[in-house]
Amino acid sequence: MKASLRLGRSAGIEIGIHYTWLFAFALIAWSLAEGFFPDRYEGWARSTYWTTGIAAAIFLFVSVLIHELAHSLVARGLGYPVESITLFIFGGVSQIRGDAEKPRHEFYIAAVGPLSSLLLALVFWVILTQAGLERAPLRAMVGYLAFINAALGIFNLIPGFPLDGGRVLRSAVWRATGSLVRATNIAATVGQAFGWALIAIGVFQVLATGSIIGGLWTAFIGWFLNGAAEASRRETAVQVMFSGVKVRSVMDQSPPFVSPNAPVDGIVRDQFLAGGRRAVLIGEGDRLLGIATITDVRKLPQEKWSETPVAAVMTRSPLKTIGPDEDITAALRMIAENDLNQVPVIDGEHTVGMLSRAEIVRQMQLRQTLGLRPPAEKAG
Ligand SMILES: [Zn+2]
Incomplete structure (x- = not known):
């Protein structure tokens, strides 16, 4: 992905941040500090809401990075070179060279992502309930991280391509039918339907509840998913048509x-x-x-x-x-x-x-x- 800032390397994989991510980071920190935390916990100083909001956004960023690293490490373990991970406005992408050659590979590479998010949720939940955290902002932040990682894990399990769940679905249909094109078409169609549903939900949020930023954000994610599903459908058709052509x-x-x-x-x-x-x-x-x-x-x-x-x-x-x-x-x-x-x-x-x-x-x-x-x- 172009226009990204290099952060460093982890396990030999280049980590970068796309400039759009800075916008997402600011939006998340702001909505936590001005909305999420004040709505649930009263009586903190304004600076406490903000430090908690920013810290939670940073840990969310680390969580997304762990999710992507999980994809990348499994891919590398299966023999696919991984060049980099870039975080952008809607999450992260792992640049894995070449597409999975076998349904089984695609299944493992995709499934480990949501699994790592759910595992992170569990870890934060255990810390929240077992570690005896005394400070309220710290408890609030750990609770938020448990919730958001669970949400990320579940969101990514939705079987629409190009979400991880869509890749899992694609690997299953690919295995059952032997056709990558057909599998991609089915998974991408579910992905597009889900994208449209999110756009509708976003519009509803704006009109019915007056939540403009939340609604626009939902619709925006739906619009992005819809486009990405269509693009991957086309890309796969071209790839299959030209496979082996020099x-x-x-x-x-x-x-x-x-x-x-x-x-x-x-x-x-x-x-x-x-x-x-x-x-x-x-x-x-x-x-x-x-x-x-x-x-x-x-x-x-x-x-x-x-x-x-x-x-x-x-x-x-x-x-x-x-x-x-x-x-x-x-x-x-x-x-x-x-x-x-x-x-x-x-x-x-x-x-x-x-x-x-x-x-x-x-x-x-x-x-x-x-x-x-x-x-x-x-x-x-
Ligand atoms: Zn993922």
Whole structure:
């Protein structure tokens, strides 16, 4: 996830905070200090409400981190490399490289999350009832943490994708039917229905109870879940359709290689307009110097196109590149993460092609129109 702040490493996993999380932290601390604690415990100093609210928000943050670490450690134990954990406004995401290859793996990785939240709830509850805490704010905070972790555990057990419970459901349907696409469709449909239900509940909260912030927050989470479910449905369909397909078979195998001295207007005329391309590689011999895209060219006023060499507007090397034998799904992920439209394909020292987002989409439509069946899906 972009725009995140690095916090450090834990068990070799990078921990980061996305800037949206700061907003969630402030909102939670504020609602605890001004609403939750004063409503339940009377007569504290205002500063006590705030220190308790902030401390509870910090422990909530640690709890979410433990939940994510549990996912990450199980994934790593099953052989999936884990790059990082990022906390953002709605919780946390573990960046696990590659998707689960077997339903059993997905089940373990997903189920351990809610389990760790419920375990944390139990730990806080035992502290609350057994540790003989004397100070009221401390008791209030531990009680809140027991409650919120139980709520998090239960919320995540709801069987809608992409919640943990949705992943558990997906792993079960995947195992039963052998089809990852069908399993994803079912789990994502439940996820979307749940998202819509949350939006409706949020609207009801605002209209019927006048709880504007609480209602908006609920609706916002519903809207996010709904979108995430739809996105994962699409992503899985693409992944399955392209499984085993290599960059080599989708790339443009003879992309034009233009001299850095070529004037911009010639490239616009010959490559963009006549050739229907959106980008050309710029190089000498087969040494890649950069790439010139429509976006690069548009930065230069049109009257200067004829007198300016393309070297002046191109995006220079080092560029993001990809190898010809990488999977298309890996290429797609890389293209999306870096927000690119095309990427040069490099084999060792040589530039062997160019892969564009547009061509991948065209191939996808072609495969759909032809009714090509994806390679047999693995079941475990
Ligand atoms: Zn989780």
